[in-house]
Amino acid sequence: MLFKALLVFFPLFPFCTSIDTIALNQRVKDGDFIVSKENNFELGFFSPGNSSSRYVGIWYANKSEKAVVWVANRNNPINDTSGVLTINRYGNLVIYAHDIDSFSIWSANVSLQTTSTSVAQLLDTGNLVLFPDSISKSESFIWQSFDYPTDTLLPGMKVGLNWKIGFEWVLTSWKSQNDPGTGNYSLRLFSNQTATPQYFLYKGVSKYWRIDPGPWPDFVSSNEEMYFLFVTDNTSVIRWVLTDYGLNQQLRWSDAVNQWEELWAAPKYRCDQYGQCGANSKCSPDNVCLYHN
Structure with missing residues (x-):
């Protein structure tokens, strides 16, 4: 695949010396990919689980398991391998299905203030x-995927609020292992700028679990x-994942066993759930609600 990507990009743009970028009119087709400078991450098209739908995503490079950490068109899949990721004449990073002259199925949705083109x-x-x-x-990013997390936090990502521009960083689960669409669980900050801020895991619109x-x-x-x-601490490869069944996990890659190991997970038990026993009860160590006056 690496050689395929090189053949696609270099003949059209001889000035290009890296495969970690996408410039104006360069196309990443289904089957091509770009790789970060130190070969930490790859970006390309993929199908999750046993699904045949195609998505543009980012995953760890050089791992036996393709752990997808971000999905662009999570709610707008492509039903075949005709998809193209490119930068259009307006400087937007876009995904087209079937025909680059058609309407895009996903866009970074940025607006450049100058006539200059952009690079991803x-x-x-x-x-x-x-x-x-x-x-x-x-110097300056006009858009970044870190501002639009899907189900995974990587080091440097946020969960919270920006009141000045009315923006929220939210972690949202996949629908299922076969569907990266917006799922039923979300991790978000609850604050009104006066009360003590709290982090809640929501199931739909209901509070399901609270971080200490x-x-x-x-x-x-x-x-x-x-x-x-x-x-x-930058000494290990660690990610935070919100699963499709509402479990927050911190996972670390182990080269020794060639797989992800769980460092921490919650909520695991009945008593972990928010308000499980009500106002006049407390949870016992064996996860039984005990009434008290």
């Missing part, structure tokens, strides 16, 4: 970023925004 790059953090090609890649109150070492709060920043 897959970073070694797993973040897909979009920036005007007239500026340094490190702070202070959290990686919690950021200001007049404009409030969020939890997922941070690791």
Whole structure:
């Protein structure tokens, strides 16, 4: 696949010296992919589980298990292998099905203030970023996938609120292992700027589980925004996943056993569920609700 990607990109754009970027009119077709500079992550088309639907996603490179960490068109799958990921003439990162002259099925939905074109790059953090090609890649992103998490948090991602621009970072489960569409569980910050902020796992619109109150070492709060920043020690490959059945997991990759190992998970027990025993009861160690006056 690597050689296929090189053959697609280089003859059309001889100035291109990396396969971690997508420039104007470059096309990532189904079967092609781009790879981050240090070969940490790949981006391309995939089908989850036993589904035949096609999605654009990001996953860890060089792992025996394809652990998808982000999905672009999670609610708009393509039913065949005709999909194309590209940057259109307006500077938007878009996905087309069947024909690039048709309506896009997904877009980064950005609006450039200048006539300059834009470039997308897959970073070694797993973040897909979009920036005007007239500026340094490190100066300013006009869009980044880290702002739109699906079911996975990677180090550097947030869950919280930005009141200034009315934006929310939310972690949302897949519908199932075969469908990355928006699922029934979501992890989000609950705060009205006056009360103590709390993190809740929601099942639909109902509170299902609450993370123990702070202070959290990686919690950021200001007049404009409030969020939890997922941070690791950088010595291990760790991700936070919200499963389709409502379990939060922190997983670490083990080279010794060549698989993901669970570091932490919740809610696992009946008493973990929010308000399980009501206002006048408490949960016993064996997960039984005990009434008390």
